[in-house]
Amino acid sequence: MSVFVHRMRSGTRRVAKLPVGVRACLVAMALLAGLGGCAVRPPGIADLQRYPQDTSRYLQAGTAETLLIPPEVQARLDARFNERFFAPWQQKKASIPAAEAFWGVAAFGRKQGYAENLLPLDQARWQQLVAALQQESYPSLARPAITVRNTTCRVFPTSRPFFYDPRQAGEGYPFDYFQNSALWAGTPALITHGSADGAWLFAETGFVAGWLPAQDVAWADEAFRATYQTGSYAALLRDEVTLRDAEDNFLTQTHLGAIFPVVARDEAGLQLLVPVRDANGTAQARSARIAPALAALKPLPLQPGRISELANRMLGQLYGWGGLYENRDCSATLRDLFTPFGVWLPRNSADQAKSGGSFQDLAKLNRTEKRDHLLQQGVPFYTLIWLKGHIGLYLGPDPASGEPLLLHNMWGVRTTDWNGREGRAVVGRLAITSLRPGEERPDVENGRFYDRILGMTVLPGIEAK
Amino acid sequence: MSVFVHRMRSGTRRVAKLPVGVRACLVAMALLAGLGGCAVRPPGIADLQRYPQDTSRYLQAGTAETLLIPPEVQARLDARFNERFFAPWQQKKASIPAAEAFWGVAAFGRKQGYAENLLPLDQARWQQLVAALQQESYPSLARPAITVRNTTCRVFPTSRPFFYDPRQAGEGYPFDYFQNSALWAGTPALITHGSADGAWLFAETGFVAGWLPAQDVAWADEAFRATYQTGSYAALLRDEVTLRDAEDNFLTQTHLGAIFPVVARDEAGLQLLVPVRDANGTAQARSARIAPALAALKPLPLQPGRISELANRMLGQLYGWGGLYENRDCSATLRDLFTPFGVWLPRNSADQAKSGGSFQDLAKLNRTEKRDHLLQQGVPFYTLIWLKGHIGLYLGPDPASGEPLLLHNMWGVRTTDWNGREGRAVVGRLAITSLRPGEERPDVENGRFYDRILGMTVLPGIEAK
Numbered sequence: 044m045s046v047f048v049h050r051m052r053s054g055t056r057r058v059a060k061l062p063v064g065v066r067a068c069l070v071a072m073a074l075l076a077g078l079g080g081c082a083v084r085p086p087g088i089a090d091l092q093r094y095p096q097d098t099s100r101y102l103q104a105g106t107a108e109t110l111l112i113p114p115e116v117q118a119r120l121d122a123r124f125n126e127r128f129f130a131p132w133q134q135k136k137a138s139i140p141a142a143e144a145f146w147g148v149a150a151f152g153r154k155q156g157y158a159e160n161l162l163p164l165d166q167a168r169w170q171q172l173v174a175a176l177q178q179e180s181y182p183s184l185a186r187p188a189i190t191v192r193n194t195t196c197r198v199f200p201t202s203r204p205f206f207y208d209p210r211q212a213g214e215g216y217p218f219d220y221f222q223n224s225a226l227w228a229g230t231p232a233l234i235t236h237g238s239a240d241g242a243w244l245f246a247e248t249g250f251v252a253g254w255l256p257a258q259d260v261a262w263a264d265e266a267f268r269a270t271y272q273t274g275s276y277a278a279l280l281r282d283e284v285t286l287r288d289a290e291d292n293f294l295t296q297t298h299l300g301a302i303f304p305v306v307a308r309d310e311a312g313l314q315l316l317v318p319v320r321d322a323n324g325t326a327q328a329r330s331a332r333i334a335p336a337l338a339a340l341k342p343l344p345l346q347p348g349r350i351s352e353l354a355n356r357m358l359g360q361l362y363g364w365g366g367l368y369e370n371r372d373c374s375a376t377l378r379d380l381f382t383p384f385g386v387w388l389p390r391n392s393a394d395q396a397k398s399g400g401s402f403q404d405l406a407k408l409n410r411t412e413k414r415d416h417l418l419q420q421g422v423p424f425y426t427l428i429w430l431k432g433h434i435g436l437y438l439g440p441d442p443a444s445g446e447p448l449l450l451h452n453m454w455g456v457r458t459t460d461w462n463g464r465e466g467r468a469v470v471g472r473l474a475i476t477s478l479r480p481g482e483e484r485p486d487v488e489n490g491r492f493y494d495r496i497l498g499m500t501v502l503p504g505i506e507a508k
Numbered sequence: 509m510s511v512f513v514h515r516m517r518s519g520t521r522r523v524a525k526l527p528v529g530v531r532a533c534l535v536a537m538a539l540l541a542g543l544g545g546c547a548v549r550p551p552g553i554a555d556l557q558r559y560p561q562d563t564s565r566y567l568q569a570g571t572a573e574t575l576l577i578p579p580e581v582q583a584r585l586d587a588r589f590n591e592r593f594f595a596p597w598q599q600k601k602a603s604i605p606a607a608e609a610f611w612g613v614a615a616f617g618r619k620q621g622y623a624e625n626l627l628p629l630d631q632a633r634w635q636q637l638v639a640a641l642q643q644e645s646y647p648s649l650a651r652p653a654i655t656v657r658n659t660t661c662r663v664f665p666t667s668r669p670f671f672y673d674p675r676q677a678g679e680g681y682p683f684d685y686f687q688n689s690a691l692w693a694g695t696p697a698l699i700t701h702g703s704a705d706g707a708w709l710f711a712e713t714g715f716v717a718g719w720l721p722a723q724d725v726a727w728a729d730e731a732f733r734a735t736y737q738t739g740s741y742a743a744l745l746r747d748e749v750t751l752r753d754a755e756d757n758f759l760t761q762t763h764l765g766a767i768f769p770v771v772a773r774d775e776a777g778l779q780l781l782v783p784v785r786d787a788n789g790t791a792q793a794r795s796a797r798i799a800p801a802l803a804a805l806k807p808l809p810l811q812p813g814r815i816s817e818l819a820n821r822m823l824g825q826l827y828g829w830g831g832l833y834e835n836r837d838c839s840a841t842l843r844d845l846f847t848p849f850g851v852w853l854p855r856n857s858a859d860q861a862k863s864g865g866s867f868q869d870l871a872k873l874n875r876t877e878k879r880d881h882l883l884q885q886g887v888p889f890y891t892l893i894w895l896k897g898h899i900g901l902y903l904g905p906d907p908a909s910g911e912p913l914l915l916h917n918m919w920g921v922r923t924t925d926w927n928g929r930e931g932r933a934v935v936g937r938l939a940i941t942s943l944r945p946g947e948e949r950p951d952v953e954n955g956r957f958y959d960r961i962l963g964m965t966v967l968p969g970i971e972a973k
Binding site: 160368469 | 826
């Protein structure tokens with residue numbers, strides 16, 4: 044019997060419980076690829092060839108410039124986005140109870156972790172990790188701050204990984220369970236605690252909380268916060284955008300999904316404020332000019348054509364568990380994609396589904412009913428499809444086959460070999476697939492992806508049909 | 509037939525060619541550990557139990573406080589250490605030809621790389637990586653700088669990995685071939701180039717060259733360099749030492765192997781200068797007090813007892829390919845271990861063997877001759893044993909068995925299963941072993957470690973017996 048588990052990372056909850064599900068790994072690849080031969084044909088799925096990997100191909104005729112929601116509704120969403128983004132600076136104290144801030148202690152303390160040498164993590168190291176949290180004195184701070192570069196939000200104050208048994212399919216590298224999320228440069232935070240050695244700070248941001256390297260953030264004093272909150276914000280429209288000051292000095296480099304305050308605009312583009320860290324660890328705002336192709340005033344017109352345009356810039360990019368290497372997982376992809384439109388999404392898939400818009404529970408429907416429901420009720424380019432531990436954007440029906448299509452950043456498809464051994468057909472990128480990915484393979488169970496669909500969520504400002 | 513390949517990372521050359529050899533991986537672990545059972549007995553080697561993992565146990569009676577070399581000779585070595593450490597600041601221009609600076613283009617362009625999703629790296633990404641180097645304009649800068657935090661020196665300006673086929677034993681994670689070396693905070697550098705996006709800087713340091721994240725370094729102007737080169741330097745004596753300023757603000761955290769200028773000393777410890785980066789990216793020197801247990805004036809008395817003491821602090825720490833996660837590989841371990849003594853070692857194993865002291869070629873000796881030669885000529889705690897792609901410190905004979913013992917940071921031992929399939933018995937840490945590690949295992953070839961010994965190097969200031 045072949046079982047299908049599509050993928051696994053729900054993205055990270057604000058303060059997340061352990062995501063359930065399993066993950067693909069190279070063992071699976073070895074098994075699938077024909078056991079050690081020298082052929083290097085990736086053990087993929089046919090959908091990537093079957094469906095052109097270009098979201099614009101799925102725009103329905105005449106809809107590219109249709110406004111999905113009324114501009115005044117979008118303006119309210121955008122204002123609310125900004126409120127949430129800067130909310131940590133309004134907080135007077137930590138908002139997260141210790142049990143949630145240190146959820147990793149209970150969640151991983153029960154498990155046998157594996158270290159970066161792929162051997163079991165020993166008890167001494169675990170105890171050091173727990174001691175580094177200084178749980179007894181939490182919260183010890185309430186100090187506004189901002190990230191001055193892309194950084195990593197960790198469950199424990201360490202850059203070293205915590206794997207599950209690498210011999211299991213879907214475990215081991217890259218599934219480091221201490222990796223919570225990437226954070227782009229310019230993310231406001233409230234720092235509420237520090238690690239025992241001071242090298243890590245516990246941060247609450249608008250969408251994720253966890254440990255950041257101390258030198259990646261700067262303290263945001265009152266003057267800085269006043270300067271920085273101009274009320275007008277620009278969204279980056281591409282990945283790997285370099286921000287330079289007027290003298291052409293490198294300030295930082297960041298990605299689609301980042302936003303920065305606007306201080307001026309003209310035909311040559313926008314003038315933004317970019318936070319830099321001074322020798323005291325305090326944030327200073329530096330001015331950076333940016334070309335119109337790289338950043339625009341938020342919110343962008345909420346049209347399928349614009350969503351498609353931004354999605355295409357990310358399409359094919361590699362999967363990044365918890366934002367590893369500044370890549371995106373399923374939920375981070377959606378969050379970043381909708382940021383320029385002023386549509387706020389939480390960081391993890393379950394929260395995105397439940398609170399990102401109007402949620403419709405599909406769990407009890409059968410496969411055909413799910414398909415019909417999506418085709419009838421889904422708003423192309425503006426509806427999320429949620430599975431256990433996974434999420435993607437509904438693009439509408441494929442014009443050729445009529446199959447509902449999904450844009451999603453997926454690790455891979457569960458496979459089962461003749462021996463009953465589980466593996467993964469790795470996709471490992473942002474892709475467009477049907478809701479039956481990999482089912483052409485004899486080792487992938489039919490209908491399992493459908494079975495795992497729990498609901499759909501029409502994004503905000505639009506009423507479900 | 510069983511073959512033995514001990515490990516593989518030579519450490520990284522200053523500007524390294526591709527290290528030859530293969531590496532252990534989790535596939536091997538799965539094979540060795542009894543195929544997917546739930547038992548989690550690490551597939552290790554008996555030497556770790558057989559030989560107490562405590563270097564002080566191998567100090568020969570009465571030698572702990574023996575000076576290995578005359579103090580005046582050591583003082584000259586230490587002065588030369590400082591010259592080499594600060595040499596990049598004396599350079600007026602790049603010293604590395606383009607072909608060496610960009611050795612990765614030729615070395616990896618011929619190979620099929622694998623990306624962080626464990627699938628083959630595609631040609632488009634490879635071309636982006638090559639374009640990011642801006643080879644045509646190299647060298648474009650000659651600007652002194654200093655690392656302001658522990659950082660990573662990369663072969664290409666990216667944090668994303670380049671693996672070889674993860675299905676091969678000893679390939680895949682953690683063997684990221686773009687990982688060149690870790691650099692501790694406070695490493696002087698000459699910046700000679702920048703990546704296309706400005707986010708990475710090409711640095712020449714005294715012992716390694718490669719790409720660093722731009723925000724991890726600060727420009728060291730003339731005033732800073734004059735202030736910083738006090739002529740008196742302290743070495744950290746432990747890992748994970750936090751440096752704080754007089755107001756107790758976190759400056760940075762770094763490790764054994766780092767050195768900082770001393771401005772004052774008294775019974776409460778030393779006052780050091782620590783480089784911090786200001787809002788313009790320029791280095792400022794901040795003062796930090798440090799307790800005597802954490803740092804001492806360099807050079808420490810060159811006694812086996814002191815070497816043993818520092819080595820024990822690192823013993824058991826996990827293996828870090830190219831300094832990944834601020835762990836150490838074989839050669840980095842030795843370099844950091846001898847830094848407090850003012851004994852300069854290059855960054856990679858071959859260079860350490862050849863130019864770290866008086867090299868003796870043992871390649872042509874048989875196993876017995878090698879053993880006898882080491883026992884007769886090796887200076888315990890002050891002699892390197894060099895294998896193809898590996899290096900360690902000779903500790904002398906085991907008092908119980910008489911076997912020559914080696915302190916070395918090793919990934920694992922090559923195994924071959926009944927099917928002829930190659931694997932690794934992973935050790936993945938700094939350990940004390942005999943020169944026959946793993947030979948109790950039926951899947952490890954006898955004598956292979958000895959066969960791979962190429963030479964020994966008595967460290968400087970001492971004449972070979």
